Every structure is written in C-alpha cells, then in structure tokens.
Amino acid sequence: MTKQARSLLTRESILRSAGAVFSENGYSATMLSDIVAAAGVTQGSLYFHFASKHALASEVIVRQHASAIEVMESVPPGTPGLEAVVRLSVAIARQIVSDPIVRGGMRLSTDSSREFPEVSSKPYQDWIDACEHQLLRAVEDGDVAADRDIRTLGRFVMSSFTGVQVVSQALDNWNDLIPRVADMWEIILPEMLVPSRRSQAPALLALVTPAD
Amino acid sequence: MTKQARSLLTRESILRSAGAVFSENGYSATMLSDIVAAAGVTQGSLYFHFASKHALASEVIVRQHASAIEVMESVPPGTPGLEAVVRLSVAIARQIVSDPIVRGGMRLSTDSSREFPEVSSKPYQDWIDACEHQLLRAVEDGDVAADRDIRTLGRFVMSSFTGVQVVSQALDNWNDLIPRVADMWEIILPEMLVPSRRSQAPALLALVTPAD
Numbered sequence: 001m002t003k004q005a006r007s008l009l010t011r012e013s014i015l016r017s018a019g020a021v022f023s024e025n026g027y028s029a030t031m032l033s034d035i036v037a038a039a040g041v042t043q044g045s046l047y048f049h050f051a052s053k054h055a056l057a058s059e060v061i062v063r064q065h066a067s068a069i070e071v072m073e074s075v076p077p078g079t080p081g082l083e084a085v086v087r088l089s090v091a092i093a094r095q096i097v098s099d100p101i102v103r104g105g106m107r108l109s110t111d112s113s114r115e116f117p118e119v120s121s122k123p124y125q126d127w128i129d130a131c132e133h134q135l136l137r138a139v140e141d142g143d144v145a146a147d148r149d150i151r152t153l154g155r156f157v158m159s160s161f162t163g164v165q166v167v168s169q170a171l172d173n174w175n176d177l178i179p180r181v182a183d184m185w186e187i188i189l190p191e192m193l194v195p196s197r198r199s200q201a202p203a204l205l206a207l208v209t210p211a212d
Numbered sequence: 213m214t215k216q217a218r219s220l221l222t223r224e225s226i227l228r229s230a231g232a233v234f235s236e237n238g239y240s241a242t243m244l245s246d247i248v249a250a251a252g253v254t255q256g257s258l259y260f261h262f263a264s265k266h267a268l269a270s271e272v273i274v275r276q277h278a279s280a281i282e283v284m285e286s287v288p289p290g291t292p293g294l295e296a297v298v299r300l301s302v303a304i305a306r307q308i309v310s311d312p313i314v315r316g317g318m319r320l321s322t323d324s325s326r327e328f329p330e331v332s333s334k335p336y337q338d339w340i341d342a343c344e345h346q347l348l349r350a351v352e353d354g355d356v357a358a359d360r361d362i363r364t365l366g367r368f369v370m371s372s373f374t375g376v377q378v379v380s381q382a383l384d385n386w387n388d389l390i391p392r393v394a395d396m397w398e399i400i401l402p403e404m405l406v407p408s409r410r411s412q413a414p415a416l417l418a419l420v421t422p423a424d
Contacts, residue, residue: 028240111323124382152395163375170336183364191403
C-alpha cells in the first residue's frame with residue numbers, strides 16, 4: 001500500500017470513530033482524546049488530518065449530507081412516487097444502522113445548533129421537500145387521493161420517521177430500526193393509498209422487510 | 213412577602229431559566245453563568261439553591277417527570293381510551309409550549325445519557341406503556357379493532373408524537389407544535405377507529421384544536 005492510500009484509510013477510520021463518539025456523547029461532551037482512543041491512532045495523526053474538534057465534526061456533517069444526497073439519488077427516475085418514499089425511508093434507515101458517520105452527523109445536526117447553526121434545520125426541510133415531491137408524484141400516479149393536503153402529509157411522514165428513529169435510538173441503540181420502520185408503514189400506508197389501490201400495500205411493505 | 217416566599221420565587225425563576233438555557237444549548241454547552249444571566253440573579257444566589265450544574269439539571273429533570281405524571285393523571289378515570297390518548301398528547305404539547313422546565317427536562321433526558329443515565333430511555337418506555345394501556349381500553353370500548361397489534365400501535369403513536377415535536381422544535385422552536393399535533397391526529401385517527409366508529413373522528417379532533 002502506498003503512503004497516500006494508508007493516509008486515506010487513517011482519515012476514514014478517524015471519521016468513523018468520530019461519528020460513533022459524537023453520536024453517543026454529542027458535540028460538547030466529546031473530547032478529541034475519546035476519538036483518538038476509539039480510532040486507535042495517535043493524537044498527532046488526528047491533528048495531521050483535522051485541525052480541531054470543530055473541523056472534524058464539520059467533516060462528519062458534510063459526509064452525512066453527501067450520504068443523504070446519495071440516498072435521494074438512489075431511487076431510479078421512473079419509480080412510482082409512493083414506492084420512492086418507502087424506498088427512501090428504508091435506504092436512510094439502513095445507512096443509520098450501518099454507518100457511524102451518518103449517526104454522528106445526525107446527532108451533530110440536531111443537537112448542536114449553537115456550534116453548527118447552518119445545519120440545524122436544513123436537513124429536515126430538505127427531507128420534507130423530498131417527501132412532498134414524491135407524494136405529489138403519487139397523486140399523479142393515482143395512488144394517493146388528489147384532494148389530500150400533500151404538504152401536510154409529507155411533513156407528517158418525515159416527522160413520523162424521525163420519531164421512530166429517535167425512539168429506536170433511545171430504547172435499542174437503533175438495533176430495531178428496520179422493523180420499527182416496517183411497523184410505521186404497515187400502520188400509515190394503507191390509509192395513504194386510495195381504496196382502489198389498497199391491494200398494492202403488501203408489495204410496498206415487502207420493500208421494507210424483504211422475505212428471505 | 214416573607215423572606216421564605218421570596219426565596220421560593222427565586223428558586224423557581226432559576227429553574228425556569230435553567231430549563232430554557234438547557235433546552236436551547238444542551239447540558240454540556242451550558243455554563244452556570246448563562247443561567248445566572250438569564251435568571252437575573254447573583255451567582256451566590258444560584259449556589260445557595262443548587263450546589264452544581266448537575267444538581268440543577270437533575271432538579272429540572274425531576275420537575276419534568278412530575279409534570280408528565282400530572283399530565284397522565286389529568287385524564288379523568290371514566291374517559292374513553294382513544295379520547296384519553298388524544299387528550300394526553302394535547303396536554304403534553306401544551307406543557308412543551310408553555311413550560312421551559314418541561315422543554316429543558318426533555319432535552320436533558322434525551323441528549324445527556326452520559327450524565328443522566330437513569331433517565332435516558334425511561335420516559336419513552338413510560339409513555340409507550342401509557343399509550344398501550346389507553347389503546348387496550350379503546351379496544352374494550354369498541355373504538356379500535358380487537359385484532360390490531362396494540363403494543364405496536366401504541367409505540368407508533370408515541371414515536372410519531374416524538375417526531376412531530378422534534379421537527380417542530382427544529383423548524384419553528386415549537387411555535388407550531390399544537391397545529392402539527394392536530395395534523396398528526398387528522399392523518400392517523402380515522403384509520404385507528406373501526407369503520408363503524410369513524411363518525412367520532414371530528415369530535416376527537418376538536419379536542420386538539422377547539423373552535424373559538
């Protein structure tokens with residue numbers, strides 16, 4: 001391995017450890033020495049890559065945003081709107097479960113409005129907009145009734161997902177996040193579909209918990 | 213006013229200011245000098261009432277728990293189960309909007325699991341249990357179908373409320389919390405009622421947004 005490749009691996013390892021430590025303790029209570037210990041690097045190595053705790057946290061947030069955009073772009077253009085919303089929720093849930101940088105970025109975005117004012121509310125608004133966009137498409141698809149208040153429905157779907165995620169973190173450190181997201185869709189999805197399309201619900205729910 | 217009454221008022225004023233500052237900045241980023249400034253008291257006066265930041269935060273949490281129990285007991289014993297769940301959600305939302313100690317306690321409970329490990333997940337579990345209890349009564353009342361998974365439904369209702377609250381805080385500093393809770397019930401309540409009881413939905417929704 002070249003020196004450059006090793007350096008990139010170290011940087012990645014520091015970021016993953018930082019995500020894990022920030023997501024557990026929040027910004028203010030985290031000390032750089034916690035991250036040094038978790039990453040198994042020297043303090044000098046950490047400072048070579050990141051000038052300060054703030055710089056490190058900012059990079060975690062930037063990376064989480066990049067992951068969110070990746071998720072938004074992971075849905076193929078022709079996907080029906082309601083399927084797209086379900087797929088988005090599953091893709092985010094999987095990232096939260098598998099990627100400590102995403103967990104760290106989420107916690108930093110919501111908890112540290114004083115240190116990172118530029119990121120405290122934007123992710124919520126972006127996700128509400130994405131939900132609304134797909135639900136408007138679902139109306140065009142004929143899956144959701146045209147007389148519904150789609151902005152309100154989009155905000156509610158996003159808020160519900162947020163709450164399911166917050167409670168899963170508090171009670172089970174996100175281990176049960178995917179099944180709880182499946183519960184959420186099982187409760188609200190049939191009601192979102194117009195009666196003549198309700199037979200599609202099982203196929204949509206299967207996107208969350210694929211049969212093995 | 214007696215010296216004792218003045219002392220109690222000062223203590224209350226410190227607690228309210230502490231709630232406001234903790235809810236805005238979290239535990240670690242809060243300095244006692246912020247609370248001294250917000251309460252308009254002297255540092256000596258604050259230390260007369262509370263020995264440390266941890267003691268002050270613990271009292272905020274204790275007071276928030278007392279408020280939560282007050283809410284749970286505010287529903288008269290004979291209230292139908294589904295009405296009780298709606299009334300509970302409105303009572304908590306009103307407390308969040310009006311009481312900085314409740315807001316501070318909520319933030320401390322969820323954000324500071326390291327400093328207050330004893331309170332980090334218990335409130336969620338208590339509220340899920342309270343929801344489940346009332347929804348089981350709603351099944352007995354004939355309002356909710358007997359074949360539903362009530363534990364899952366109770367956890368979802370509590371999680372949804374939590375998310376609505378978190379997003380309202382992020383986007384509007386809780387100013388729109390009551391109308392967003394009304395949106396939540398408007399979306400999920402009709403689906404929770406058995407078809408023959410759906411005509412009750414408007415009366416239940418009116419509990420959230422009473423007509424003037």
